[in-house]
Amino acid sequence: xxxxxxxxxxxxxxxxxxxxxxxxxxxxxxxxxxxxxxxxxxxxxxxxxxxxxxxxxxxxxxxxxxxxxxxxxxxxxxxxxxxxxxxxxxxxxxxxxxxxxxxxxxxxxxx
Amino acid sequence: xxxxxxxxxxxxxxxxxxxxxxxxxxxxxxxxxxxxxxxxxxxxxxxxxxxxxxxxxxxxxxxxxxxxxxxxxxxxxxxxxxxxxxxxxxxxxxxxxxxxxxxxxxxxxxxxx
Numbered sequence: 001x002x003x004x005x006x007x008x009x010x011x012x013x014x015x016x017x018x019x020x021x022x023x024x025x026x027x028x029x030x031x032x033x034x035x036x037x038x039x040x041x042x043x044x045x046x047x048x049x050x051x052x053x054x055x056x057x058x059x060x061x062x063x064x065x066x067x068x069x070x071x072x073x074x075x076x077x078x079x080x081x082x083x084x085x086x087x088x089x090x091x092x093x094x095x096x097x098x099x100x101x102x103x104x105x106x107x108x109x110x111x
Numbered sequence: 112x113x114x115x116x117x118x119x120x121x122x123x124x125x126x127x128x129x130x131x132x133x134x135x136x137x138x139x140x141x142x143x144x145x146x147x148x149x150x151x152x153x154x155x156x157x158x159x160x161x162x163x164x165x166x167x168x169x170x171x172x173x174x175x176x177x178x179x180x181x182x183x184x185x186x187x188x189x190x191x192x193x194x195x196x197x198x199x200x201x202x203x204x205x206x207x208x209x210x211x212x213x214x215x216x217x218x219x220x221x222x223x224x
Contacts, residue, residue: 034212099213
């Protein structure tokens with residue numbers, strides 16, 4: 001069965017303390033892996049798409065990487081405004097254009 | 112503003128009732144997706160429409176239905192509501208026909224009492 005898991009469930013960091021979030025997936029025929037950021041009470045906001053193992057994408061303090069079984073979202077020197085829930089989602093060949101979302105990692109960055 | 116508009120933002124209704132949630136996709140997007148997000152389930156795909164036609168179905172209950180109109184806006188109808196239907200309902204849109212990230216709306220928070 002296709003599955004997407006994320007760890008840790010919650011993470012508290014001090015401002016400037018770098019860390020990584022993990023997304024592990026088991027799907028047949030990955031077409032793409034997506035990272036979203038969601039603020040409380042708001043819709044997810046698209047961050048990155050990764051298509052193949054070895055690919056990396058960067059945006060400000062965030063860097064996403066992809067292997068054959070997992071993806072990492074590295075956060076370098078985070079700021080309080082990076083606090084949010086980070087969701088990963090996978091799109092597989094038998095899903096059409098639909099995603100399977102992971103449960104998310106709640107990130108809190110303390111000043 | 113993401114460009115995807117959902118109304119209403121909040122909805123409180125009683126068990127057994129029927130409600131309609133509305134979504135206007137981003138200009139130029141042909142695909143509309145509906146997702147349900149509850150505390151214990153995460154984001155669950157319900158249904159997708161592309162240019163007026165149903166394209167894919169996920170974990171959508173028989174009490175729920177949706178449609179996409181010629182102007183591309185979409186409505187999600189929820190009937191015989193139960194307490195467990197309380198959740199955030201998100202609409203997302205995309206151009207369709209290519210691998211791409213969605214643009215989500217701000218959601219409708221449904222509370223069934």
